[in-house]
Amino acid sequence: MISTITIDGKTVPFTEEQTIMDAALAAGVYIPHLCHNPEFKPHGSCKLCVVEANGRNVTSCTMPASPGMVVVNDTPELNEDRKALVQMLFVEGNHICPACEATGNCQLQAAGYYLHMQSPHFMHFYPPRRVDASHPDIFLDLNRCILCELCVRASRDIDKKSVFGISSRGIDSHLVVNSESGRLGDTSMAVTDKAAHVCPTGAILIKRKGYTVPMGKRLFDQKTLPEFHLEQQKRVEPEDGPDGG
Amino acid sequence: MADEKRKIRIATCSLAGCFGCHTSMLDIDERLFDLLEMVEFDRTPFTDIKHCGPCDIGIVEGGVSNAENAHVLKEFRENCKVLVAIGSCAITGNVPALRNNIDLWDCFQEVYLYDPGTEGKQIPNDPELPLPFDKVYPIYEVVKVDYFLHGCPPPANAIWKFLTDLIQGRQPETGHELLRYD
Structure with a gap:
């Protein structure tokens, strides 16, 4: 049976063992991320993908989706936090x-x-x-x-x-x-x-x-980061899609 | 004369930079004539005025690598209502900041004593020379900066868009296509 969550009000289906990130990317909903790559086991370290799920901040790449979960993703507050994380990554290394x-x-x-x-x-x-x-x-x-x-x-x-x-x-x-x-x-x-x-x-x-x-x-x-990441997801999906078409 | 609309006064300088950002400013080409209808220049390499007087906009290229850079930067901050960091050196330190992980004395020895091409083998120590800092700093780590215009150098179109926004009283916006860190 297909269950659903909502991300920023949009209904997104998910299957068992899918994380919020998996379900979002499969549905073409972009959640910013750096350490996540659908080809690998999630790691949850960069924290860019933090969303608010049922009122709590969680890393969407490691948090399993659960039926009826209400996810808030693309808000000025979360994007400001994400920007601060990127700024910290820049100043922590030597990115010339x-x-x-x-x-x-x-x-x-x-x-x-x-x-x-x-x-x-x-x-x-x-x-x-x-x-x-x-x-x-x-x-x-x-x-x-x-x-x-x-x-x-x-x-x-x-x-x-x-x-x-x-x-x-x-x-x-x-x-x-x-x-x-x-x-x-x-x-x-x-x-x-x-x-x-x-x-x-x-x-x-x-x-x-x-x-x-x-x-x-x-x-x-040529393309933005969301375009690149959503294409990356398409490359790992089976032909008939995660929900069996 | 009193009725004549006062022109926006702009000052620019290059600290630890390569003047590439200033070259890119000139790359707005014939739009320079439109710019000069709206603004007049105070201290800038274009006018060769040596000190910055009261200005509306100060545009600073390059990071802070020595005492003179810090002095000039503070003069700009004190005199300019709006201070703009232009280019990667002013914003991150960029290539000059590659020396930040090398001890300053080692750096001097390598350049002036050990390099096979050097003659005289003497580290410059004339008191007229500004004191170098241990590191190259982005300008926002020294004074408050109001706006940042990225690029190495920022493309002429980004400079034009940014300046016209600022001069005409709009919040300067450099969208995705004009925001570049390289």
């Missing part, structure tokens, strides 16, 4: 967009555009972070890591290599590489691995590909 190969393809940047981020607002941390160019085909630039763990999940769950992990806690959390030297070049990671292609920012880059598509003709020059 004009000098980044990923500019125009970066979801963090596109989230800033979508949420009308006019300034980083907070004081910049300018944290000292490492660049690892030891791999013959892949750059790892920790200046741009937002700790979404998509590469961790991809490497562990799809590539079965567990090349990446997160170490330490709180503000000291950082991405680590699973090799004795801690260098990417000393792992079995290959450029064809899923983990090499899931980074939402420019933390994991493929060497010698940076400017094959010129700035101005890149992903988010």
Whole structure:
């Protein structure tokens, strides 16, 4: 039996085991997110997808939908909170967009555009972070890591290599590489691995590909973040849709 | 004369920037004539006036990397009713801020002593030179900023849209197509 929830007053069907995010994306309702990717197990870390469900703030990518749930999503208040989260992600790392190969393809940047981020607002941390160019085909630039763990999940769950992990806690959390030297070049990671292609920012880059598509003709020059994320959802859905057509 | 409508007075400057934003301002091309119907320039590289007097709009390119930048920025804030940060350097520090993770003394040694192309091997220490700061700061971390115009540089069309909005008393809006961080 198909049950329904409402998101901003719109009735949205869901099936068992679907989260609010799953149901929303399947119905073409956009909830902003960065660490969620429908191809992977939800992680719930970026908090951009927080919605109000039955009066409580929850991460929609991890919260199972339940019959009759009333979800509030696209409000000025929630979008202001989301913008503040994006601003904090910007100042916590070193995101120098004009000098980044990923500019125009970066979801963090596109989230800033979508949420009308006019300034980083907070004081910049300018944290000292490492660049690892030891791999013959892949750059790892920790200046741009937002700790979404998509590469961790991809490497562990799809590539079965567990090349990446997160170490330490709180503000000291950082991405680590699973090799004795801690260098990417000393792992079995290959450029064809899923983990090499899931980074939402420019933390994991493929060497010698940076400017094959010129700035101005890149992903988010052509479409908005909601358009991109809703298309991403379509790619993982079975042909007949989640509700059996 | 008293009846003549007073023109909006604008000052601009480049701190730790590359003058790319100023070049982009000039890229509004023939619209410069329309702009000059509405505004007059105070201190700016275009007029070569050295100090900022009372102005309606101050436009600041570049971040704050030394004592002179901070001095100029404060002069702008004190004199301008509305202060605008133009370009990525003023808003995030941008490329000049890449030095923020390198010790300033190490940075100087690398540039003036170790680099094979340098002659004389001396770190400049003339008292006339402004004191460099340990880091390059976005201008909003030093003074209050009213508006931000992103881009490296912001496209001429975004500058034109922004300026005409501001001059004509509208809330400046740079929509998705004109909001770019690169």
